């Protein structure tokens with residue numbers, strides 16, 4: 001883990017057990033809901049800090065190693081803090097042939113981070129995904145759930161500047 | 165909503181709903197699918213609501229948000245009923261004019277679709293070439309219903325197939341019908357659906373499960389998303405019929421979390437169906453119980469594989485397991501489990517309502533019915549296309565797709581997702597069905613059809629897919645994990661100009677082992693993109709390996725950019741845009757690229773004005789020496805005024 005990421009992890013928020021329990025409660029402590037619980041925790045906290053994984057492991061009675069294995073397997077789950085805004089760039093086939101690598105290059109250059117990283121000011125995280133299901137509009141990025149299609153590298157800055 | 169307890173109550177409700185809509189009533193429908201939403205259709209929709217209120221027309225015009233119509237390229241799409249007038253690329257500024265004209269039964273000419281070939285304006289949705297050559301059995305209702313209202317689905321005969329099955333058919337009869345229809349799974353494998361159901365019905369055990377696979381991992385394919393978002397009840401009705409036929413009382417919908425709108429609409433649909441007694445205990449008073457849970461996938465391609473999906477439903481990491489016993493017999497919690505794709509399920513109500521013989525008469529002998537394709541990439545009309553099986557690639561790409569984008573030359577079409585293959589131009593007359601695509605070294609997959617033009621490098625394409633698969637392989641078995649990695653390493657070398665003589669042979673050898681020895685279909689088919697590109701585009705591989713040349717001008721390591729001094733007019737465009745400050749020049753100074761600094765991003769090539777076209781993309785040839793500094797000044801002649 002880079003020193004940059006470690007630093008970010010220290011300043012990111014640590015949810016308390018009450019918040020985690022609320023999520024656990026909606027699933028009635030059902031072991032088979034592990035992935036659903038992790039997804040909910042991810043969307044509430046924007047990442048999965050160690051204490052969240054611990055609490056989930058204790059409450060569901062699933063070994064911490066197993067919880068960790070699950071959390072590290074899936075792309076939607078993040079073990080490092082994410083910024084205020086999540087940019088997901090589609091690198092799927094349809095977007096690829098329509099120039100997504102160049103959009104990615106432009107975003108990386110503009111934000112001065114690589115895919116998978118978060119800006120120092122915690123404003124943006126950038127993630128590559130394989131398809132966002134807007135293939136007809138490639139290349140596509142989705143920022144905080146909002147899709148922007150038919151992008152050109154020149155439009156990138158203008159769009160990102162809308163997210164404070 | 166009151167619970168329906170007999171099938172005649174359902175009929176009554178349908179009549180009531182139909183009676184509410186007076187004939188000739190004006191509807192403004194706007195697509196609320198994900199594609200149009202990216203073009204701000206929700207803002208346009210809000211503007212319509214406001215305008216209708218402002219003009220006090222709530223009683224005269226009804227506004228409806230629908231699912232994806234498929235013609236995403238031209239979104240946001242607005243259709244005015246009863247006439248079926250199509251407006252394309254509608255913006256907030258257009259809203260007030262549309263409302264005013266619609267109420268006077270007039271047309272806003274400037275928003276009609278213009279046929280790019282004839283230059284004619286086209287009034288009705290069904291006459292647009294994109295739609296005219298389609299046969300939209302499964303997708304058609306998407307543009308007519310509001311997916312958040314079960315009434316809309318019921319009005320279009322929704323749940324009549326379920327009622328018919330519950331009261332008029334035995335489970336065996338249902339299975340017979342599905343078998344006779346010859347429906348094959350739309351999720352990739354093309355396995356006969358009826359046979360699968362029969363096997364599951366006969367599998368020992370009292371508790372059985374039915375499941376919808378809405379993981380839709382193939383990049384470039386989004387028909388499952390559009391169906392679930394736009395017409396969730398059709399999938400749900402199919403699933404319930406399947407449950408009845410198989411003898412299952414619990415169902416699951418596994419949908420990827422990247423599709424939040426699909427999750428939302430499915431949950432609403434489940435709720436409404438439960439309230440109406442179309443789901444839950446004693447459905448329509450028939451004595452049959454069935455309910456459904458939604459499970460969100462957390463982003464792993466391999467979890468779409470049947471055994472992996474079921475493992476994930478149990479809350480564990482979604483990796484495939486050896487299938488010595490099929491999941492049909494021992495799947496979720498080791499019980500008989502039947503998994504079908506979204507589109508497969510959506511076909512079921514049609515087969516029940518219109519008959520297996522009718523269904524079997526559509527398409528080809530081995531592949532009946534229609535198939536939805538997502539036609540994307542370098543094609544003029546991108547979107548969702550539904551055609552009878554057996555339609556030729558050419559018809560799909562040219563008649564419906566309107567040909568290649570920006571008048572470029574067609575090179576290949578990629579079908580079957582990451583483990584599919586690339587079909588070259590000379591085979592473009594081939595009919596599209598399960599067996600034909602397999603014969604061509606590709607496959608149906610879930611129906612992605614990615615069109616590639618002359619600017620696409622086929623070696624880079626193979627590298628791209630292998631890169632995808634290397635990332636998605638769960639790593640459980642060695643042939644897949646190592647085989648993909650090694651093939652990828654060779655492909656990267658080739659695209660970087662480090663390819664060697666024996667590389668193609670070596671690739672073919674590794675491909676064979678990976679195919680033969682991998683545990684699940686991901687590994688077994690991973691070599692397809694490599695093998696099909698070698699088969700059809702060997703020349704391109706050769707050019708990379710022997711001449712260190714990328715004919716399509718894609719592979720960066722084999723490219724250089726060069727400004728032709730005679731053509732450069734020192735306009736400063738490229739100089740200002742170059743992210744690497746690699747361009748030397750100035751006002752009246754012919755620009756020169758510093759090859760050391762150039763990162764080959766191609767931005768100069770793109771921004772050089774069309775009237776100059778001074779930037780050249782070179783591959784396989786040395787870059788000419790740059791002009792000496794003294795010779796770079798341009799002396800401009802003053803034009804006499």
Ligand SMILES: Cc1cc2nc3c(=O)[nH]c(=O)nc-3n(C[C@H](O)[C@H](O)[C@H](O)COP(=O)(O)O)c2cc1C
Pocket residue numbers: 348349350351352353354355357377378379380381382465466467468469470471503504505506508509610684685686
């Ligand atoms: C790696 C892998 C990924 C798959 N992903 C999907 C998917 O996203 N959607 C799908 O319907 N089937 C997918 N399948 C196919 C399923 O395993 C299964 O065959 C299918 O859901 C059965 O439904 P059908 O008979 O209706 O086609 C995938 C298979 C493999 C090997």
Ligand code: SF4
Pocket residue numbers: 466484636637638639640641642644645682683684685686687688
């Ligand atoms: S073939 Fe690949 S994806 Fe499938 S189980 Fe083996 S390693 Fe995993």
Ligand code: FES
Pocket residue numbers: 090091092093094095096130131132133134135136138140383384385
């Ligand atoms: S390939 Fe990019 S959204 Fe599907």
